[in-house]
Amino acid sequence: MIRLLIVDDSPLMRRLLGRVFAAEGDFEVGYARNGVEALEQLALFEPDVITLDIHMPEMDGLACLDRIMLERPCPVVMVSSLTEAGASVTLEAFQLGAVDFITKPERAVSLEIDTLAPRLVEKVRAASQARLPGSLRLAERVRLRSGLSGAAPAVARRRAPAPAPPPRRRVKAAPAQGLLLIGTSTGGPPALDALLSRLPADFPWPVVVAQHMPGSFTGPLSRRLDRLCALTVTEVTHPMPLSPGNVYIGKGDADVIIGIRPDGPVVMAAPSLPEHRWHPSVDRMVDTAMQHVAPERLIGVLMTGMGSDGAEAMTRLRDRGGRTIAESEESAVVWGMPGELVRRGGAQVVAPLEQIADRILDMVGHS
Template sequence: MIRLLVVDDSPLMRRLLGNVFAAQGDFELSFARNGVEALDKLAAFKPDVITLDIQMPEMDGLACLDRIMLEHPCPVVMVSSLTTEGADATLEALELGAVDFITKPKRAVSLEIETLAPLLVEKVRAASRARLPGTLRLADRVRLKSGLDSKPMPAPRKLVRPMPAACGVRRTDSPVHNLVLVGTSTGGPPALDVLLARLPHDFPWPVVVAQHMPGSFTGPLARRLDKLCALNVTEVTRPTPLEPGNVYIGKGDADVIVSMRPGGPVVLAAPSHPEHRWHPSVDRLVHSAMQHFPPAGLIGVLMTGMGSDGAEAMTTLRQQGGRTIAEAEESAVVWGMPGELVHRGGADIVAPLEDIADRIIELVGRK
């Protein structure tokens, strides 16, 4: 049985979520109306996973999440709105340690809950098996237990920007012939923090990212990443020339693809293709890049995420002479996508998250 604590101030939402998970037959449920009540239930109920609303009275979801990660670390799935404010709060929650998020229906929740139910269950099941790093908020937890500070400290940003010389490859103004393709899903935003913060400002290849997210979330994600790393990070909303020193985040609820224009290669948002379940699709991104770049000029990176998106395309890329990197199980929050790449024999390199940037730099230096 999966012990699930549902935390939401709405009686209707608690009832609807309770019905969805009770119908599965393998969930043991408990409920809380706000963050204070949720914290009171942690020690006795010992949940395997928590769904946590962001907007609640007395103690909101972010404050509650902060306490959970410091006092009783447990996989948490945030329940978020699709607004810009909801996106910003959700990204903050992922930074604090939440594993994933689900979005509330745009219309009456009672009308759409049946449609959303399979995804809700899949995300919560994946979160219940998620790996929380032992170092997650470790310094804060030690400080709190030592009584050095009665207030939980904000999540530290352990981001180290390498010196420009670390890349070892000079940028030029020549046309772009090489490209890094990154795919990720559950646990992806914090993983992108780590990866991109370790790439120097003179990194000579463009980087295109397919992160499974709703369309209202990828803009805030790009702006947040742009503040954290030396490269320029933008959301792809229109055909954009691919240039060194830039990271392009695919717009959510659409696919991100590479194409060729008279002036050179571009990246653009394309309507999501029904052939692919998750969007932006990593498989579609990689296949589109292979149509316009030689395989030897492509590096595919597949990081944490449930499912198998990207594994098929990156396996093909490796078979045709491209290079691929899979995140190691030891660091992945969910080893679905990178694990599938490894199982298919499609990974040249398997590396923990903190080493992936160095492996990319090494591969670029050999070109």
């Protein structure tokens, strides 16, 4: 049985979510009305996974998440609104240790819960198996358990200035020699932080990213990454020429594809296709890239995420002479997508997250 703790101040939301998971037959469900009650349930209920609303009285979701990760780390799925403000707070939650999020329906929840139920169950079930890094906020946890005062409250940490990104150097607008394609899903935003922040400003290839997210989330994600990275990070909302020194984040709820114009390859947003379940689709991104860029000038990187999106296309990429990297099980929050690439024999390199940037730099010949 999977022990699920539902934390939400809305009695209706607790009841509807509880009904969805109870119907699965392998969930034991507990409830909390706010962050204070959730912390009490950590020891009493000992959940395997938690769904955590962001806006609650007494203790909000971010403050509660902060305490969970310090006192008893557990996979947490945030319950977020689809607004940009909700997206920004959700990205903060990822930095505190959340592994995924579910979005509240835009209409009355009681009208949409049955449609959303399969996706909710899939996300929470995957999160229950998520691997939380043993190093996650380890120093703070040790200080807390030792009775020291070094663990700063979440609000204080969120107000601290972000570290300055590496200096940016102007890259000549020369034709790109190749293209780096990155696909990720569950656990992806922190993984993208870790990978992209290690690529230098003079990285010689454009980078295109397909991160499974709603459309209101990818703009805030791209702006956050732009602050952290030496490369310029932009959300793809219209056709854009592919230029070195740039990272292009596919817009959520659409697909990110590679096309061709008289002056060279471009990246653009395209309406999602029903044959692809997750969007932006990694498979579609890689397949369209192979139509316009020689496979030997492509590198595909598949990182943490549930499901198998990207594994089929990146296996084809390797078969045609391209190079591929799969994040290893030891570092992936969910080893679904990269694990499937490995099982299909499509991964040329399997490496933990902290080594992937160095592997990419070796492949492009950057010294």
